[in-house]
Amino acid sequence: MRPYDAFLLISFGGPEGEDEVIPFLENVTRGRNIPRERLAEVGEHYFLFGGVSPINQQCRDLLAAVTEDFESAGVDLPIYWGNRFWTPLFTDTLEQMKQDGVRRVLAVPTSAYCNWSSRTAYLEDIDRARAALGEDAPEIDLVRPFYDHPGFVEPLAEYTRDALDRLPEDQRRGVRLLFSAHSIPTEMAERSGTPGRTYGPAGAYGDQLQAVARLVVERLDREYPYEVVYQSRSGPPSQPWLEPDVNDRIEELADEGVPAVVVVPHGFVSDHMEVKFDLDVEARETAEKRGLGYQRALSPGTHPAFVSMITDLVREYTGQAEQQRLTTLPSCEMEQCSC
Structure with missing residues (x-):
């Protein structure tokens, strides 16, 4: 098992004020030729909630719970957080980890399944960010899809x-x-x-x-x-x-x-x-x-079992716990997946 010296939560990101909505949507859709009027239409969804997406606060709450669970389980890893499309941006977080001397990172995405947008896109973002940082960029392993944990x-x-x-x-x-x-x-x-x-x-x-x-x-x-x-x-x-x-x-x-x-x-x-x-x-x-x-129904959020699952995944990847799966479906991590 590979030793890790940091834990990273990778999420999507979201605006936290009305002035951030359109710039955020521009980040999400960059290179896809989405008409400006379509961005304005989607932006109205956010304006119904004051321009604030819940996702960043949900990540903060999850990280606070994971920090406590790590301490209880004896997992001694510094915790980082980076978003793909809004602050704190993943690229900035990776730069900070590099400055902190981090070399090997175990990352958990806020996506449980295996398809292009929920796994392959994360891996591509990781590769691009590491390439931009150069040879000393931290190595990052993305945990397996955990939908059946x-x-x-x-x-x-x-x-x-x-x-x-x-x-x-x-x-x-x-x-x-x-x-x-x-x-x-x-x-x-x-x-x-x-x-x-x-x-x-x-x-x-x-x-x-x-x-x-x-x-x-x-x-x-x-x-x-x-x-x-x-x-x-x-x-x-x-x-x-x-x-x-x-x-x-x-x-x-x-x-x-x-x-x-x-x-x-x-x-x-x-x-x-x-x-x-x-x-x-x-x-x-x-x-x-x-x-x-x-x-x-609510989604898992910060349910204690979901928080403990993240700790279990860390322990699994460091050889301290057995893999827990409730299905026998092929694993995107272990097989040559074309997601």
Whole structure:
């Protein structure tokens, strides 16, 4: 096992004031020729919340909890944090680590799954930042996708039970669970995974999402009907993305006479802007417009089991703990994955 001399949390980043919204969105979309009017449209989502994305504070809260858990577990590593698209920027954090004499880093992304945007893009950012720093740049290992770690699944199950409990009993009897994840282009999804293996129509990413949904339902008091839906599509209308959209599916379920839905954001590790707007605003409005009961489960956030999972991953990578997985799906880290 490789020795590490620092821990790094890598996240997406988000604005923390109205004047930061458009510059942040420009960072996210740089090189993609996104029209200015589209940035302004997405910016309105942030302005509903005063221009403040929850994600940075969620990272601060998570790091505070991880610091305590490291101390309790005897993990003696300095903790750093860097974002891909807003301050503290990952490139600046890497420069600081270099100045601090850090040489080998174990990094955890705020993304549990394996596809291009949730893993490969992180690896590419790491390579670019290290190349910019030169030969003395710290080496960085990104931990494996952790979607099937008990520390990710158990909080989702607990928060799904809580959401079900908030429904009136008559609605709970006929409720449909909608497990929601970020949509990606179907072409990207279909080519994700290990070459030579057979996956479902949404590729390895879809198989992972289906597996987590099943694991959560197995931990409930009974087997509720459930399905995986998608949200936060951002591509042009001509480009196919994974479906069904959560709002479209709510409309269909209303036509089928389903009395209520519980939406579980199992594709996310915290309740950041895409959860707060796409689910707490848009999806809720769709359900209420059609007369459906609506509850949304929390994402793992700073649940103690999720915090301990991060410590467990560090211990796993330093040879102090066994790997914990609840599925036998191929690992993007261990196999030649084309995500």
